[in-house]
Amino acid sequence: MVTKSLHKRESDLANSNRQLEILSNGIFQDGELPTFKNKISESNQFPLKAKKLEILQINVGYMCNQVCEHCHVDAGPDRKEIMTRDTMQQCLAVIKKTEAHTLDLTGGAPEMNPDFRWFVEEAAKAGIKDFIVRSNLTIIRANKKYYDLPEFFKKHNIHVVSSMPHWTRGKTDKQRGDGVFDKSIKALQELNAVGYGMPESNLRLDLVYNPSGAFLPGDQASMEKDFKKALKADFDIEFHNLFAITNLPISRFLDYLIASENYEDYMYSLVEAYNPTAVAKVMCTNTLSISWDGCLFDCDFNQMLELPVNSKAKHISEYNEALLEGRNIVISQHCYGCTAGAGSSCQGVVA
Amino acid sequence: MQKTYYDPADLKKFGKISEWNQELGDAFFEYYGKVFEDGALTAREKSLIALAVSHTEQCPYCIDAYTKDGLQRGITKEEMMEALHVGAAIKSGATLVHGVQMMNKVNKLDM
Ligand code: SF4
Ligand code: SF4
Numbered sequence: 001m002v003t004k005s006l007h008k009r010e011s012d013l014a015n016s017n018r019q020l021e022i023l024s025n026g027i028f029q030d031g032e033l034p035t036f037k038n039k040i041s042e043s044n045q046f047p048l049k050a051k052k053l054e055i056l057q058i059n060v061g062y063m064c065n066q067v068c069e070h071c072h073v074d075a076g077p078d079r080k081e082i083m084t085r086d087t088m089q090q091c092l093a094v095i096k097k098t099e100a101h102t103l104d105l106t107g108g109a110p111e112m113n114p115d116f117r118w119f120v121e122e123a124a125k126a127g128i129k130d131f132i133v134r135s136n137l138t139i140i141r142a143n144k145k146y147y148d149l150p151e152f153f154k155k156h157n158i159h160v161v162s163s164m165p166h167w168t169r170g171k172t173d174k175q176r177g178d179g180v181f182d183k184s185i186k187a188l189q190e191l192n193a194v195g196y197g198m199p200e201s202n203l204r205l206d207l208v209y210n211p212s213g214a215f216l217p218g219d220q221a222s223m224e225k226d227f228k229k230a231l232k233a234d235f236d237i238e239f240h241n242l243f244a245i246t247n248l249p250i251s252r253f254l255d256y257l258i259a260s261e262n263y264e265d266y267m268y269s270l271v272e273a274y275n276p277t278a279v280a281k282v283m284c285t286n287t288l289s290i291s292w293d294g295c296l297f298d299c300d301f302n303q304m305l306e307l308p309v310n311s312k313a314k315h316i317s318e319y320n321e322a323l324l325e326g327r328n329i330v331i332s333q334h335c336y337g338c339t340a341g342a343g344s345s346c347q348g349v350v351a
Numbered sequence: 352m353q354k355t356y357y358d359p360a361d362l363k364k365f366g367k368i369s370e371w372n373q374e375l376g377d378a379f380f381e382y383y384g385k386v387f388e389d390g391a392l393t394a395r396e397k398s399l400i401a402l403a404v405s406h407t408e409q410c411p412y413c414i415d416a417y418t419k420d421g422l423q424r425g426i427t428k429e430e431m432m433e434a435l436h437v438g439a440a441i442k443s444g445a446t447l448v449h450g451v452q453m454m455n456k457v458n459k460l461d462m
Contacts, residue, residue, distance in 0.1 A: 166425060166427075167425075168427055170427075171427070209425075211422070211423065213422060215419050215422045215423050216423055217423065218423040218424040218425060219394075219424075222389075222393070222394065222395065222424070223424070223425055226395070226425055227425075268363065272363070
């Protein structure tokens with residue numbers, strides 16, 4: 001089981017250049033598999049262009065109480081990168097002036113940022129239509145000071161999106177650490193208790209499913225049915241939707257793929273499942289991802305690979321719709337993860 | 352010369368069988384696709400049946416394919432192993448039930 005981030009372990013892969021090297025060389029360099037650029041060029045979809053901004057995704061820090069094996073952020077208790085209140089102020093200024101309808105707070109465990117609640121309160125005033133917090137669930141049970149999070153979320157009408165790799169203890173704990181399953185179940189029950197996830201409730205509770213290994217997610221609708229049936233029968237838990245998300249071959253998941261000798265097969269599976277109709281709907285086309293230090297990226301994955309936006313505006317303090325709209329999205333082979341099968345985004349399938 | 356009879360990479364080339372007879376190949380893949388759609392049985396149940404049959408047929412390609420398919424569908428390893436035992440039980444039962452034929456023959460031939 002993973003207990004430390006790649007950074008703490010001083011792993012080769014903590015370096016984003018090393019990851020990009022792996023993604024560009026080998027099977028892609030020798031032509032065994034087509035590069036993502038070549039693949040999307042076949043259907044005249046290169047370059048990928050950013051459309052109007054709809055979703056602002058803010059990563060408020062890489063600190064996390066968990067160290068999941070597949071984490072693309074390489075988050076963990078040993079990561080100290082955290083967004084300051086100053087940067088949050090700059091984000092708030094942008095939130096107020098854009099017409100983006102969705103604000104998506106992520107991490108790490110976003111709740112661990114000391115200014116998290118202040119930021120949520122301030123941002124909630126801006127009248128966002130869909131205000132998402134990505135909660136890993138266990139944080140709600142990690143420490144007394146987080147016990148009231150369900151009430152806090154309810155007060156601000158937060159849309160809670162939480163990871164749940166499986167409805168069985170074994171698979172969940174294997175991906176996310178021992179004891180995670182039981183704590184997650186307890187947290188879900190507490191969210192249900194304040195009204196989250198109930199069929200008629202406006203308090204949205206969605207779950208995210210990432211495969212716990214080197215395979216792609218199955219059909220989202222049937223997975224959702226299975227999750228609902230099992231969680232209801234075993235623990236009387238309700239939730240709204242399940243988002244099935246493909247693991248992208250970067251960071252700790254890439255490390256796992258290489259260590260388990262699955263990397264090449266996994267890339268084959270992604271390329272084989274490539275779906276050209278998903279390309280037009282990849283999330284980078286209507287999203288902007290902001291890192292803990294205020295830098296701008298096309299998506300959370302590009303953020304982790306340290307591939308900044310292709311625009312003169314590179315920091316939230318320089319936000320400028322005219323400069324960012326229509327920019328060319330920065331791509332590499334990891335993008336195959338977003339276009340495999342029914343496509344994958346933070347909100348589940350796209351096509 | 353090829354050193355093994357089975358090469359995992361060949362599974363990816365399965366579609367190529369159509370190249371030497373497009374019509375029958377296409378017909379097969381269309382049929383195959385239809386069989387595995389949700390019907391009176393769910394695609395999930397069909398995947399478990401396929402996994403059990405892959406083992407009784409002892410086809411390494413199908414074993415790889417349906418193990419992965421099962422994982423993708425969120426099927427647990429306990430469910431997979433149980434399905435295998437169903438296949439194994441039928442296979443051993445089928446062996447043993449022919450024992451009746453043997454016994455009949457012995458009884459007929461033996462004085
Ligand atoms: S996957 Fe989420 S919960 Fe797990 S370590 Fe990464 S940020 Fe934390
Ligand atoms: S990885 Fe990022 S840049 Fe690549 S397709 Fe997905 S969302 Fe777009």
